[in-house]
Amino acid sequence: MKEKGILLKNIYALMTDPAKEALSGVDMLIKDGKVSKIGKGLQKEEGFRVIDGSNLAVVPGFVNTHHHFYQTLTRNLPQVQNAKLFDWLVYLYEVWKYIDEEAVYYSSLLAMTELLKTGCTCSTDHHYVFPQSCEGHDLTGAQFKAADRLGMRFSPTRGSMSLSKKDGGLPPDTVVQSEEKILEDSERVIKLYHDPDPMAMHKIVLAPCSPFSVTKKCMLESSRLARKYGVRIHTHLCETIDEENQCKAMYGLRPLELMQECEMIGSDVFYAHGIWFNDEELKTLAKTGSHIAHCPSSNMRLGSGICRTREMLDLGINVGIAVDGSASNDSSDMLAEMRNALLLGRVKYGSQALTARDVFKMGSENGAKMLNFGNVGRLEEGWAADLACFDVSGIAYAGSHSDPIAALLFCGCDHTAKYTIVNGQVVVDDRRVVGIDEEELAKKANEISAGLLEKRRIYG
Numbered sequence: 001m002k003e004k005g006i007l008l009k010n011i012y013a014l015m016t017d018p019a020k021e022a023l024s025g026v027d028m029l030i031k032d033g034k035v036s037k038i039g040k041g042l043q044k045e046e047g048f049r050v051i052d053g054s055n056l057a058v059v060p061g062f063v064n065t066h067h068h069f070y071q072t073l074t075r076n077l078p079q080v081q082n083a084k085l086f087d088w089l090v091y092l093y094e095v096w097k098y099i100d101e102e103a104v105y106y107s108s109l110l111a112m113t114e115l116l117k118t119g120c121t122c123s124t125d126h127h128y129v130f131p132q133s134c135e136g137h138d139l140t141g142a143q144f145k146a147a148d149r150l151g152m153r154f155s156p157t158r159g160s161m162s163l164s165k166k167d168g169g170l171p172p173d174t175v176v177q178s179e180e181k182i183l184e185d186s187e188r189v190i191k192l193y194h195d196p197d198p199m200a201m202h203k204i205v206l207a208p209c210s211p212f213s214v215t216k217k218c219m220l221e222s223s224r225l226a227r228k229y230g231v232r233i234h235t236h237l238c239e240t241i242d243e244e245n246q247c248k249a250m251y252g253l254r255p256l257e258l259m260q261e262c263e264m265i266g267s268d269v270f271y272a273h274g275i276w277f278n279d280e281e282l283k284t285l286a287k288t289g290s291h292i293a294h295c296p297s298s299n300m301r302l303g304s305g306i307c308r309t310r311e312m313l314d315l316g317i318n319v320g321i322a323v324d325g326s327a328s329n330d331s332s333d334m335l336a337e338m339r340n341a342l343l344l345g346r347v348k349y350g351s352q353a354l355t356a357r358d359v360f361k362m363g364s365e366n367g368a369k370m371l372n373f374g375n376v377g378r379l380e381e382g383w384a385a386d387l388a389c390f391d392v393s394g395i396a397y398a399g400s401h402s403d404p405i406a407a408l409l410f411c412g413c414d415h416t417a418k419y420t421i422v423n424g425q426v427v428v429d430d431r432r433v434v435g436i437d438e439e440e441l442a443k444k445a446n447e448i449s450a451g452l453l454e455k456r457r458i459y460g
């Protein structure tokens, strides 16, 4: 049921902006998809829903800046549980080549359900596998259908791969497309789905996959097309030393130099991972306003390295947080990802590297800025009513109430939000995702997953 408006009463702890003190005992009025008022003793309007906030720690909804939803169907495969990136990819391409529109739709539902349940209100998705068997299918459209069903704010990328094994790339022929087809479909999805409104529910990003799976021409032309329509540009960059070596061998360039040649750098560009930049390159990122989607769990899982988050933030680089694909995480637990960002930063720099407030800012406002949303990522009057509400009254948070907001990162054994609200609508209600049968979805996803693995087994 569509909410006319919501009155959150007597909130136990409310973080409007990580830079400010949390509020306690206040109400929040939500109307027309926005935070309308915050204060004490607010009155609801006719037909508004009232939610008791007396056990809730409420924070701006999280923004996930990098994912591969389809990978939820190939999580945790024993064959690549202990592999590093390139070996892991080479095995998995041979499973992913069997995905179809149904797999994309259900994996999108699955990933977004998990994201919403863990407080994430807005996400991108880097979908770059367009098997030849899906020619003419609208895979991006299937993703928007899933997002709309769940009510998530969504800015997927039209990803691409154009450099296959025979041309020195990593993926097999079956999952790459010609540059012409990629550009044609990229333009189609921008025209069909992109909404330039800063608080839109739908946006589009163009995202050539990586230096080792896309031709230079495709990267350059994609950048130019994205700029023609004012959409963001995204790719994987500086994830591993193998990538750096391959880039040097193929082009005689370091990965960021390649980006410069392909015009894939600037304040409209965000890179996933960004681990292996040197000092000079960090300065270049800062100077150009390029953004970084930090993926701590995936980086640990694949042993890729540790992103230089503290130094980036100090240089003024916009760093957001991302769960990355579910074959290298292997979950879409956004709150866990933020905890891992906090902890991994401390492994590298010591206990004062990142504070909980730094991480909340990275996880919400920085992410929204990266994806080109405006007035999203804080809970102030006039900003989007995108919020995550966690019940901190139970065992997992007992003893932590001197700072119930930071407790969400330092404590907790279950990251399920009591309520998640997107654009003024309750999408997780009493810990369950609205409008979907979670058990049925899990069953369906398991069936599709088994089907993909079976095809890999039979046909290779």
Ligand SMILES: [Zn+2]
Residues within 6 Å of the ligand: 066, 067, 068, 126, 236, 272, 324, 325
């Ligand atoms: Zn990725």
